[in-house]
Every structure is written in structure tokens, then in C-alpha cells.
Amino acid sequence: MSIKEQYDTYPYPSRDPKDERKRLVTGSPSFPAEIDHYVFGGKRKWRDGTRILVAGGGTGDALVQMAQILTSAKRPYEITYIDLSVTAREIAEARIAERKLGNVTFHTGSLLDAPEFGEFDYIDCCGVLHHLPEPDAGFDALSRALAPDGGIGLMVYAPYGRSGVYPLQSAFGALSKGMSAKDRLAIGRATIKEVPGAHPFKRNTRVVDHKTSDAEFYDLLLHSQDRPYTVGELNSALTSAGLQTAGFMPMAQYDLNRFLPKGVQRPEGMSDLESMEVAEKLSGSIKTHVAYAVKPDRELRLPDPTDPWQVPHLRSADGPRLANLVSRKGKIVMDFPGESVEIKIAKEAAAVIAHVDGRTPLKVICERAGLDQVAFNIMWRSVHDALVPWNELSYSKLYV
Ligand SMILES: C[S@@+](CC[C@H](N)C(=O)[O-])C[C@H]1O[C@@H](n2cnc3c(N)ncnc32)[C@H](O)[C@@H]1O
Incomplete structure (x- = not known):
């Protein structure tokens, strides 16, 4: 089952365009104020316009979030949406139409071709790179499509908070080899009932996506291509692609001091990244990493709370x-x-x-x-x- 077939059968996440009448889905990455903070030091001139790429946009959460917030703020933008799945794109298009939003160009294709679409001030890539056969090629393509002073917001899966998921993906995959997406889903749904309560997946109360709908069940437990990253591995992947991390969201989640008992100090000489890796292991519950990244030659300046003009x-x-x-x-x-x-x-x-x-x-x-x-x-x-x-x-x- 190819990735395209999976997402054509089960576009992700499951969304009904009519719901756009009653709520706006917001989140990280790609909440505009958060992008401004971590990528542009709180000083982006949004009035000058923003060229945005949504890479692997799925059914459109990040696309709709950015298009709606920028439209409401009356700030110009051009968004390019790329995804392999035709059905996911149709839902994303319908959501944009339902809200009467404009300035979005839709493409069915691979994010590996992102540099062909020009240079972008901001690139969203949420929940996609860990599904590529060669994720490094995806990190590279996005890095090449980024304007020198732009930034990327991405999300990839993390291992410890998804405990129990990978043995089940592997087992369900072996039981349903060569079957259609619908038959694989039937096998997965039936087999999960037989999995004992002591299985790490059943004990992992933080993973609940499979309870939402077929698309979410399939994405979590029947995916054929899914590799998680520790915070250190993600940082290495970004560095290899010619990027530097501007922040992991939320930063407090990676603060080692939250986990140290009285009298235990962070060892001398431990780097910030090492301390975050230890925090990830001690937390045990981080399911995804959300990060912002920029080109390495850019000076990283997070907003200064004593700057009177910060908003x-x-x-x-x-x-x-x-x-x-x-x-x-x-x-x-x-x-x-x-x-x-x-x-x-x-x-x-x-x-x-x-x-x-x-x-x-x-x-x-x-x-x-x-x-x-x-x-x-x-x-x-x-x-x-x-x-x-x-x-x-x-x-x-x-x-x-
Ligand atoms: C888990 S969904 C995430 C969708 C969306 N970004 C979100 O967070 O709601 C992964 C999406 O990535 C798309 N995808 C996977 N590999 C891709 C590739 N090489 N190029 C473009 N899209 C890809 C899939 O079709 C699917 O819609």
C-alpha cells in the first residue's frame, strides 16, 4: 500500500468542510503569532506580504489556520499547498471555499519538488517528513525552498510518548500484507480488541487518535512508513539539511529542571541539547516534536521582553x-x-x-x-x- 493510496483512501485528518462554519482549528506549528516570535523575532512586517508553502497539507488544518488568520488581520499572503493525495486536497479546497478564502494554489504532487515552486518566507510541514521513504531528502527539499531569512515550522513523531504504537504497526502490517486499505483496517480493528490490557499501547493513555475515526486509526496503527525522532535526532536531521533549530514547542516541555529532584543538578558540561534529550526520556510522554528552524547563517534573536515596541x-x-x-x-x-x-x-x-x-x-x-x-x-x-x-x-x- 503506497502512502498516496493510504491518504487517498483515508485523507488525514478527517474533516468535514461544513464544520468551518462553526470553528477554526488552530495549533502548532503555524499559528502566525508563534511563527513571528520564533522565526522573525516578533518583528515580521506582515503588511509586506508573506509567501507560504504548506508541504503535505493533508485536509488543510495549517492551511486554513494561516489563510483565515491572515485574512482576518487583512495581511496579504500567497499560499502554495502541495500533497500527494487527491482526496485530501479536495477536502482542503472545500474548506478554503467554505470560508471564502483566496490566494491559495493547490498542487497534487511531492514536497520533494518544493524548490520548483520558488522561495518561501514560511514553510509548514506537519506530520509528513516521518512518512517519507527517505526523510532526509524531504528535509533537504524544504531547506532549498526556504528564503534566506524565512523559517520552517514542522512536526514529527517522537518515540517515547508513542510507546506501544510501533509493535502494533509492525504486527498489524504482517497480518494484513498485500490487502486493500479497507481490509487492513478491518484486520486492525478486530485485532486491537484481542490485544491484552497489559500491552504498552493499551497502557499508554495519552495516545487516543485511533478512537476518533477510521482515518486516525489507520494513520496511527496501520501506517506502512513511520519513523519517530528523538529531539536529538530531529536536531541532527535539521542540521544535515542546512538548518538550525529556532525553538521546540513548547520549550518548557524540554526543560530538564522540571524533572530534577532537590539536590540533583544538571551535570556540568551537559549541552542544552543533551539536557533536552534527557528531559524527553524523563518525561516519557512526548508524542510529537514541533520545531521552528531557520538558515544557520541567520542570527537567532528571540523577542526581548524589555523592548518597549514588542507587542x-x-x-x-x-x-x-x-x-x-x-x-x-x-x-x-x-x-x-x-x-x-x-x-x-x-x-x-x-x-x-x-x-x-x-x-x-x-x-x-x-x-x-x-x-x-x-x-x-x-x-x-x-x-x-x-x-x-x-x-x-x-x-x-x-x-x-
Ligand atoms: C499525517 S498527514 C498530515 C496532514 C497535515 N499536514 C496535518 O498535519 O494535518 C500526512 C500528509 O502528508 C502527505 N504526504 C506524504 N508524503 C508526501 C510527499 N512526499 N509529498 C507531499 N505530501 C506527502 C500525505 O498525503 C498526507 O496528506
Whole structure:
């Protein structure tokens, strides 16, 4: 069963274009404010237009997310969508049409040909490279299609959080060799019921995709080409393709200090990447790696929280709502797959959070909060340090 046949039979993820009337699917990578933060230092001039490639766009989640957010913000863009699957493309086209969005060119083909479509300011490639027969050729092709000062946002599978998946993929593959996609699905669905409760897959409560629909079941447990990457392996693949990592999302997930007991220190001489690899092993629950990458000769400058012209942007709440929570509880709780994280923020910080609306620069927030610059910088730094590592806060001039 070829990859194209699989995704033609089971376009992924399963989406009904009519649902575009009631909700927008958002996520990482490719949330525009997050792209701005990690790729452009919070200073992208979105008004000048953005050339975007969605490589292996599937049924269109990232495509629709970017096209809708940029259209709503009245920022010009041109998006090129490429995917091997015709049926996935049809669903993506229908979703774009349902929302009456424009400036998207659809191509049925391989992302290996990406450089033929020109140079892109931003490339999305979510959940695709680990399915290529030669993933390195895919990393290379995307790197060659990237403009010198552009960036790539990608997602690949990670091994430890998917514990139990690979033995089942291999077993179901052996039992259904040579069969059609539908028959393979029937074998998989019947056999999973016989798999004992002690199997690592059944004990892995964080992997739930197979419960959604046939497309998700097939993608998770019947895939014929699927290799996971540790954080170190992903970093090596990016480096070999002439790229440097600008950030892994969320960064806090890879923070070794979260896992070290009192009295145990990060060993001297351990590199940042090594510490992230150890954190990945200690966490045991990371199912995917989401990363942003840029060309290696670009100076990486993440937004400076003392720069008065940076514009903070909250991901899942608006300023007044988050401020209300913080002022009452002194913390927020964020839900990640299989894990709830408690983030402590001083109650007084609500006074500055209340003014964050994605449009107002720090200088004006400081004035509105009635604080002097020194007091504001201290308070804002605490907000930045608490929320940026969990991706709740980024900096972007998207709406300015
Ligand atoms: C798991 S789906 C991910 C879809 C989408 N990026 C998302 O995250 O929702 C993988 C997609 O990659 C496409 N694909 C796989 N290999 C490809 C290749 N070499 N070139 C273009 N598309 C490819 C498949 O057809 C499928 O639609």
C-alpha cells in the first residue's frame, strides 16, 4: 500500500468542510503569532506580504489556520499547498471555499519538488517528513525552498510518548500484507480488541487518535512508513539539511529542571541539547516534536521582553480574562495531552496582563497600568518567564 493510496483512501485528518462554519482549528506549528516570535523575532512586517508553502497539507488544518488568520488581520499572503493525495486536497479546497478564502494554489504532487515552486518566507510541514521513504531528502527539499531569512515550522513523531504504537504497526502490517486499505483496517480493528490490557499501547493513555475515526486509526496503527525522532535526532536531521533549530514547542516541555529532584543538578558540561534529550526520556510522554528552524547563517534573536515596541499576544485567552484568573488564583492551569500544568504568576501581575490584546506594545501597556518603567519591566519579566515557555505568550506585529 503506497502512502498516496493510504491518504487517498483515508485523507488525514478527517474533516468535514461544513464544520468551518462553526470553528477554526488552530495549533502548532503555524499559528502566525508563534511563527513571528520564533522565526522573525516578533518583528515580521506582515503588511509586506508573506509567501507560504504548506508541504503535505493533508485536509488543510495549517492551511486554513494561516489563510483565515491572515485574512482576518487583512495581511496579504500567497499560499502554495502541495500533497500527494487527491482526496485530501479536495477536502482542503472545500474548506478554503467554505470560508471564502483566496490566494491559495493547490498542487497534487511531492514536497520533494518544493524548490520548483520558488522561495518561501514560511514553510509548514506537519506530520509528513516521518512518512517519507527517505526523510532526509524531504528535509533537504524544504531547506532549498526556504528564503534566506524565512523559517520552517514542522512536526514529527517522537518515540517515547508513542510507546506501544510501533509493535502494533509492525504486527498489524504482517497480518494484513498485500490487502486493500479497507481490509487492513478491518484486520486492525478486530485485532486491537484481542490485544491484552497489559500491552504498552493499551497502557499508554495519552495516545487516543485511533478512537476518533477510521482515518486516525489507520494513520496511527496501520501506517506502512513511520519513523519517530528523538529531539536529538530531529536536531541532527535539521542540521544535515542546512538548518538550525529556532525553538521546540513548547520549550518548557524540554526543560530538564522540571524533572530534577532537590539536590540533583544538571551535570556540568551537559549541552542544552543533551539536557533536552534527557528531559524527553524523563518525561516519557512526548508524542510529537514541533520545531521552528531557520538558515544557520541567520542570527537567532528571540523577542526581548524589555523592548518597549514588542507587542505581546496571548494564545488561548484574552488579557482581561487571564488577568481575572491570575488576580483570583495566582496561577493558571494549562492542559496538554495527558498532562495538566500549573503555572504560577504573582496576583499583582494581573494589572499588566489585563492590557494585553495582541495590538498594544509594551510601552503603552506600561503607561496604561500606571507603572514606572523599572517596576513594569520587573513585573512583565515575570509574566514573560511564566508564559512564553508554555507557548501561551508570544510577540507579534501581526495586528499592528
Ligand atoms: C499525517 S498527514 C498530515 C496532514 C497535515 N499536514 C496535518 O498535519 O494535518 C500526512 C500528509 O502528508 C502527505 N504526504 C506524504 N508524503 C508526501 C510527499 N512526499 N509529498 C507531499 N505530501 C506527502 C500525505 O498525503 C498526507 O496528506
